[in-house]
Structure formats: C-alpha cells, structure tokens
Amino acid sequence: MQPLAISRYSIVNCLGAGSRAVADAIRGRRSGLVPCDFETVALDTYIGRVPGLEEARVRPDLGAYDCRNNRLAQLGLDADDFAGAVTGARKRYGAQRMGVFVGTSTSGILEAELAYRRRDPQSGALPPGFRYAETQNTFSLADFVRRYLALEGPACVVSSACSSTAKVFGNAARMIATGVCDAAVVGGVDTLCLTTLYGFHSLELTSRGPCRPFDAERDGISIGEGAGFALLERMPAATGAAVALLGIGESSDAYHMSTPHPEGLGAKLAMERALASAGLGPSDIDYVHLHGTGTRTNDAAEDRAVSDLFDAVTPCSSTKGATGHLLGAAGITEAIICMLAIGRDLMPGSANTRSVDPALKCNYLVANREARVRRALSNSFGFGGSNCSLVLGAPA
C-alpha cells in the first residue's frame, strides 16, 4: 500500500489522558489496573478504569448522545489537541472530503443494561428517555465523532470485537486510495460494561489479579476502557508527520468463536499480509506489540505465530499489564503505543509480568528497552477469529 501519514493522534485510558501521560506511565512501568469497583459489579477481578466518566457530560449540543462510551470518545477527541488538528485539516480539505472510520465492540450497551433494570413493572417497557440510536446502537460512536468534529464525508463503525480499531486503518486507507476522501479520522472507543465483565467471567477468562501477559502463571485478562484516535492523510500533503501507516494485514481463523487457532495460523496470516502490504520482511521490524491478553491459550497461540515468523529474535511485548485489555479499543491504543515507541525509541516492557513462561519462545521484553524503533508491528485478534496486524514506522 501507499504509506499514509499519521499527522496527529490522541490516547486516553487508565494510564492517563494524552500521549505524554501514557508515555510517562509506560516509561515509569506503572500499571493502571485496580480491583474492580465498577458500577454494582461484584467480581473478583482487576479493571483499567478511566476516572471521572460518571461526572463527565458530552458537549451540550450533542446531549442526546450522552453515555459512557461517547463521554470517553469526547475525552479522546479533546486530548492531544486532536480536535484542533482535525479542524485544521477540515479547513484544508473541506468537511465533505474527510471520513470517519471508528471501531467499538460494545458501544453504549451499558445504557441498555441499566435500562433493563428499570423496566415498567406492568408493561415491561424500557424507561422513558432511553435513547437507542444515540447510545446503544453500534453506529452511535461514529455518528457522535462525525458530529463533534463537524465532518461530512463517509463514515461507519467497524465492530469485529478486539480487532475493531486496528481494522479501521484498512477502511480509511481504501477510501483514501480510491479518492472517496482525502483524509480520515480513525480509532475508536470501548468502555466498561456488564456484558464484557460478566461475559469474560463466564468464559473463565478474567484474572483475579492484574493480568500478567506471557507470565508462566498468567491466568486471564483484566478488562479496561480507553479511547484513541489518529488522523490519516496522504504523505505529500502531510510533510513533517513523525509516523506513518506502512501496511495492514487482515485474516480470519476459521476455527472457533472464542478460542484462537492453537497454532496461531490466522494470526500468522495477518502478520504476513501486513508485511507484504508494507513491502517489508520480518527483519525490517524492530519491535512487535503483541495482542498478549494474558490468557493461557491466546498467549500460547500468538507466541507460536510470532516466534515462527520472527525467528524468536525480534523484541516484543504486550502493554495490557498496564492498560488492561481495552477490547474494541485495543487496536488503536496499541498502534499509538507503537507510535510513542517510534517517537521515543522506547520498547515498552511488560508491567506485572514477573517471569516469562519458559514454554513461550518469542523474545519477550519484561523490562523497558531503549533502542532505535524505526518500524513496529502491532497485533489485534478478536472473537470470531478476526485478526488484524498493522505496520507503523517513521516515514521514509
């Protein structure tokens, strides 16, 4: 593919609001995971929670969209002066020439979960004031972002579980390549809700402590919430961009709805396709951000794929021990962590991981490593066997 400039990005999660806060937390090897105190949830697990969402409100003119997911979207759009950069781009390109391709897994389902507790005892009806289209529906996020940024080009939500906000880079790249738009806002948001907390618990995939990716004693995920956005433009138009999207690879497992292919076949295909799309080989990659959720099977399958493709040499790690698993927002969050790694020449170590599982072969970083990062590959794998890998790098 033609590389695309990433001229601005923003990030918010339990490590903080904005690139600097998140980068500082990673440099300081800080984890944002805390014992679960979300809503009325009584589960013995840790979460990565963004403070202040209960008190936050979306911009008054978009009040109908007010829900936890869109509140966090707004925090993300305001962080790192992202909305300001989009305003600048809108003046250059025109609102109709800018697309919005964002991802979410659960959107505003929390609103429906809470509304179901307040059904009319006689009729069973949902409480008055429940706004389905603006909160619960999966498209709500793109609708909100498009209106918040006053963009008028193409838009949609990609919702493919934990690969959602990696795959949006592909939608945007295709729309720019075909001239449907000149620039695009990508990224997305997922927020804490009961469906994912109780759902992953029923699958026995939540850890009782803070998650420990690739650890010999890893026992599951910690669920987190977060937002991340990136502004994609054609290269010549965005000189001075520090980082670019170089390649993207997508695949399906064709194996199981909630368990990865044990040999990581789908994962390996996604990475191979991403490298081919970038016109690069494994040795061109300096660092791999693993999906690294911290479950027994996910880490084992990904390890097979990564150690096979990269000969167990390329440094790699997961930052989910710091942020938790941001589910639909994992793809954009970890793509941005790769961008931070490229900008700062810092390969993040793995918070909470004590001793790497000797059965896993890849070159897993527990401690931070200061080394040149020209190009990074980021993995995102989801339920339904949906896989996506991104290649990011300094522009040539």
Next chain:
Amino acid sequence: MMRAFVEGVGLVGPGLRGWAQCRSVLAGNEPYCPAPTAVATSELLPAAERRRTGMPVKLALAAGLEAFAGAGRDAAGVATVFASSGGDCDNVHLVCEALAAPERQVSPTRFHNSVHNAAAGYWSIATRSRAASTSLCCYDASVAAGLLDAASQIAVEGEPVALVVYDHPYPEPLNAVRPLGASFGAALVLTPRATARAIAALDVVFVPQKAEAARMDDPGLEALRAGVPAARVLPLLAALARGSPETVILEYVAGTHLRVAVTPCA
C-alpha cells in the same frame, strides 16, 4: 467511481425464498406475497456450532451461500464484508435480561454471540475461509456503508469480495424503541472483472449531498425496504432483476448518498 461486477445474488426475507425464485417478483412481473421469513441453518456448520446460531447468523449464511452458489465460486478465500444495524438482536435482549436479574448469569455462548461480527465468525468456520473479513454498522445506512467498503476493496485489492447484509427484529422491550420490521438477508458476490457468470456491472459513487433514496413500486416491498435497514438493498436487487440499465440511489450517512449505476452484462 468504483466498478464491481455482480456474479451471484442471495436473498432471504418475508415471502422471499431465494434470489432465483424471487427475480420476477422483484422485477414486478409477479405479485409479492408476504409470509414469515423461512430459513434453515447451513449444513456446512459443524453440529455443535449449528446449535449455537440464532436467526441473524442463519440469514447471513443462507444469503451468502446462495450468492456463492450462483457465482459458481468457492467461498473459501474470498474476502467478506458483513453489514447489519443490530447484529443478533435476540441475543442482545437475552444478555440484557440476564444482567438485570439478581444472578447475572451470562452463558459463554450468549457472550460470544453478542459480538457484532458473530455472523462473520460462523461464516469463516462454515466456509473454512481465512480471507479478510469486516463487520460494519451504519444504523439505517448499513447497506450503503457495506457496498462502499466492498467496492473500495475491489478497486484496491483487485480480488472478489462478498457483501452480506442482514437484520432481524429485537423482541420487546427493545422492539418498541427500535422496530426492525422483519428478518431479512441479502448477499452479492462481487468481482473486479467481468466473468462468464457476471450479471451486471455496478459503478459506485459516493456523493456528499442529500438525495431521495430509490423506492420499490410494490407497496409491500416498499414497506419492507423502509422498515428493515438491510432491505434498503432491495432497489438495487430490483434493478438487477429487471436486467435494464438503471441508476439506483442508496441513502448513506446524514447528508450523503451512493449513486449506483447498474449496467447489465450481455
């Protein structure tokens, strides 16, 4: 402008039992007789997976497989775009109901079926396809979003893509706030070049202006189109059924539309 050739079509809906049987109804040569949507689960899914699938997955699989049969093409290896407004609406209701009960018991199957890409996951298992697949939502404009993405994939990758759209109504109480009318699924197998099986060429253009969407002549089919987001594809299928050159307007996100020029293949 992006060009894609239609090689195969799939259709399942109320009184609509397959593209082959419904062509003349869509073309306006036979009356439309509404009846409850009837769809079987694909035999391609392993028995264990078959038991776990709800109506939306059945709709997607039935429409998709009919389109591939028409195209005479193996689905394995063909990229897919799934588009739906609500995904598995029965499942969403049951999860919300379970979470409102004191025990908060959500079964593993309920949970993994709650993802918007459940249909894509089952499709990949049924067809043994490791090709790229995406799952989109654009509220009432999900058909337009799916067609635009599929057309852009054809233009950029130069490989066939299948578009599958489906919707299934919520039960109450969600039905009251988001009525989806009926169960409906449709699919198109699209290719970058004309093949012997090609029915028509589609030239897809994104237009950032408001326009009146194409409607169905038959009042029953028009009610279906207006009532079910996935059924917004019907005017495009009707143009394909008539086999005449036509331009179809599909509503997209607020203030925009797609203009689709349909040119039948000789």
